[in-house]
Amino acid sequence: MSHQRKIPKETGWDHSIELLREGYYFILNRTGKFDSRVVLTRILGAKTICMVGKKEAELFYDTDKFYREEAAPTSAQKTILGQGGVQGLDGEEHRHRKAMFMSLMTKEALNEIQQLTKEEWQSYINKETDEVEIYEAAKVVLTRIALRWTGVPYKEEEVQYWASNLSPLFEYASKIGPKNIKSRWSRQKLESKLEDLIQKVRKERINVDRSRAFYQFSMHKDLNGELLDQHIAAVELLNLIRPLVAIAVYINFTFLGWFEHPEQVKAIKNGELNSEQFIQEVRRYYPFFPFVVARVRKDFTWNNYIFKKDTVTFLDLYGTNHDPEIWDEPDEFKPTRFNGWEGTPFDFIPQGGGEFDIGHRCAGEWITIKILKTTLEYFINEVTFEFPDQEPEYQMNDIPPKPKVIIKMKG
Numbered sequence: 001m002s003h004q005r006k007i008p009k010e011t012g013w014d015h016s017i018e019l020l021r022e023g024y025y026f027i028l029n030r031t032g033k034f035d036s037r038v039v040l041t042r043i044l045g046a047k048t049i050c051m052v053g054k055k056e057a058e059l060f061y062d063t064d065k066f067y068r069e070e071a072a073p074t075s076a077q078k079t080i081l082g083q084g085g086v087q088g089l090d091g092e093e094h095r096h097r098k099a100m101f102m103s104l105m106t107k108e109a110l111n112e113i114q115q116l117t118k119e120e121w122q123s124y125i126n127k128e129t130d131e132v133e134i135y136e137a138a139k140v141v142l143t144r145i146a147l148r149w150t151g152v153p154y155k156e157e158e159v160q161y162w163a164s165n166l167s168p169l170f171e172y173a174s175k176i177g178p179k180n181i182k183s184r185w186s187r188q189k190l191e192s193k194l195e196d197l198i199q200k201v202r203k204e205r206i207n208v209d210r211s212r213a214f215y216q217f218s219m220h221k222d223l224n225g226e227l228l229d230q231h232i233a234a235v236e237l238l239n240l241i242r243p244l245v246a247i248a249v250y251i252n253f254t255f256l257g258w259f260e261h262p263e264q265v266k267a268i269k270n271g272e273l274n275s276e277q278f279i280q281e282v283r284r285y286y287p288f289f290p291f292v293v294a295r296v297r298k299d300f301t302w303n304n305y306i307f308k309k310d311t312v313t314f315l316d317l318y319g320t321n322h323d324p325e326i327w328d329e330p331d332e333f334k335p336t337r338f339n340g341w342e343g344t345p346f347d348f349i350p351q352g353g354g355e356f357d358i359g360h361r362c363a364g365e366w367i368t369i370k371i372l373k374t375t376l377e378y379f380i381n382e383v384t385f386e387f388p389d390q391e392p393e394y395q396m397n398d399i400p401p402k403p404k405v406i407i408k409m410k411g
């Protein structure tokens with residue numbers, strides 16, 4: 001006979017400091033300690049449910065049970081996310097705004113992204129004769145791809161300005177102190193720059209490519225047929241440009257994976273392994289986005305656990321991608337696991353789970369895979385380099401980790 005029970009609860013006033021200290025292991029440490037895939041703790045003074053696993057992901061993405069409005073903490077809205085963007089919308093309003101993003105993700109757009117990725121890496125690498133620090137190089141290359149693909153007007157000499165203000169949005173969002181302030185400043189600067197450009201395009205003071213995101217978002221109408229508030233249009237444009245540049249974190253891990261497992265890249269060269277399998281394993285194995293956040297819509301019981309209305313809830317992305325119930329030897333880097341892999345929208349979730357159009361799953365997942373695959377294939381087939389002696393390291397409480405990986409050009 002089943003009966004209702006309370007979610008196992010961690011005692012103590014607040015565990016935000018432990019979250020900073022334990023980073024990607026915070027949720028796994030607690031689900032392990034209580035031997036439960038759902039646990040209750042306190043973060044930033046609020047009761048917070050933490051969950052890990054496939055069934056738990058299915059529950060988390062059930063919009064009858066969870067909502068997103070005001071779910072993300074204000075500090076995240078002032079740094080990585082912005083205020084008023086698609087991440088905090090629910091229901092019809094979310095679907096309408098999300099369609100604005102998904103309408104960009106066409107086959108043609110993916111082909112163009114592939115072309116831009118190749119062109120920008122070529123023009124960067126052709127100028128290099130010595131050592132290249134992959135993460136730093138990738139940020140510049142991706143900034144150029146992001147500006148070109150979205151059609152944001154920019155001058156050549158502004159690329160560095162964009163790159164150096166975009167990266168603090170995701171590098172420092174989880175930090176405290178001066179880095180966090182830098183992240184907020186960068187957001188304010190970029191939002192006001194974009195708002196100014198949006199105003200100009202609306203008043204037809206500048207001419208831009210009408211097929212691109214910059215024009216489309218500037219002229220997008222909400223459900224009431226009104227143009228988006230120009231601040232929100234700027235936030236949404238940053239929701240394209242910022243994560244495009246953040247792909248640098250995965251490019252860096254792609255090279256770390258290459259450095260740590262050269263036999264796997266050899267297998268790609270020999271035609272024994274598909275480059276996409278390597279990329280998928282990079283996204284599963286290495287840490288990037290730790291968890292996603294929602295709130296309980298109404299009281300309900302699941303697996304006999306009582307969920308209380310409005311409770312903040314974290315779904316562990318890193319933990320689910322390392323869950324031994326889903327993955328064989330989860331802590332091994334094994335790209336072949338993706339050979340014929342048949343997943344569901346809830347088990348492999350480095351960029352969130354559920355559906356693209358009606359849920360909050362990352363709008364840019366296909367683009368991310370395309371850029372990573374094109375980058376890997378470009379370096380395998382067209383660049384002659386070696387890894388000099390080095391010991392790239394990263395900490396599991398640095399969100400996101402950016403180990404220093406260097407390549408040395410040959411020939």
Ligand code: HEM
Pocket residue numbers: 086087088098101239240241243244246247248250288289292293350351352353359360361362363364365367368
């Ligand atoms: C760098 C690699 C990326 C990672 C790790 C990543 C991760 C994520 C995660 C975890 C979410 C939240 C899912 C949820 O709330 O359930 C998300 C949402 C989103 N991502 Fe990405 N993302 C990446 C790249 C991109 C790119 C390249 C774009 C656009 C070009 C993009 C656009 C978005 C948007 C618009 C959302 C909000 C979706 C919604 O709330 O409905 N992301 N992403």
